Amino acid sequence: MLPKRLVIGLISLCLMIRCTGGNERCGASIRGACPPAWSQWGGKCYKQLSENLPWAEAKQECIKMGSVLVMPQSQEETEFLQNRVSPRFWIDCNDLQREGTWVCQDGTTDVEYRNWREGEPSNGWGKEDCAVVRRAGDWNDVKCDSQIPTFCQRPAPQLHF
Ligand SMILES: [Ca+2]
Numbered sequence: 001m002l003p004k005r006l007v008i009g010l011i012s013l014c015l016m017i018r019c020t021g022g023n024e025r026c027g028a029s030i031r032g033a034c035p036p037a038w039s040q041w042g043g044k045c046y047k048q049l050s051e052n053l054p055w056a057e058a059k060q061e062c063i064k065m066g067s068v069l070v071m072p073q074s075q076e077e078t079e080f081l082q083n084r085v086s087p088r089f090w091i092d093c094n095d096l097q098r099e100g101t102w103v104c105q106d107g108t109t110d111v112e113y114r115n116w117r118e119g120e121p122s123n124g125w126g127k128e129d130c131a132v133v134r135r136a137g138d139w140n141d142v143k144c145d146s147q148i149p150t151f152c153q154r155p156a157p158q159l160h161f
């Protein structure tokens with residue numbers, strides 16, 4: 001017979017591998033790993049703020065809750081978020097420092113993934129420096145003081161046996 005520790009180790013390894021793919025069955029099989037009111041997808045927990053906020057305030061509110069503004073890194077992750085109430089939301093991308101140089105971050109890690117709509121970022125009125133996911137799932141730059149739905153994200157707690 002296999003040692004118990006080995007069996008448990010193998011089971012958690014399988015769960016981990018399935019979770020990194022972010023599929024829904026995984027979310028169901030370890031539901032409850034996120035704090036109450038947070039939804040899980042893959043290795044992350046997400047929560048929508050109750051009010052629409054300007055970009056900088058949205059970022060601050062997430063930090064206050066021990067999380068960061070969302071930065072989806074695939075079409076699948078974007079669709080999951082769109083299906084959680086709001087099809088339109090802020091992402092942690094801006095060109096505030098230097099016009100035209102977009103900085104997208106997952107917490108403090110730079111993210112290379114981009115999904116701009118054709119013709120965007122347009123820097124409309126010379127004032128669009130913050131990015132949103134549009135209804136269609138692609139990105140647009142808008143004015144940072146727009147009031148937009150906000151999701152925060154935090155890593156899902158690791159399972160320990
Ligand atoms: Ca801009």
Ligand SMILES: [Ca+2]
Nearest residue numbers: 122123140141
């Ligand atoms: Ca634009």
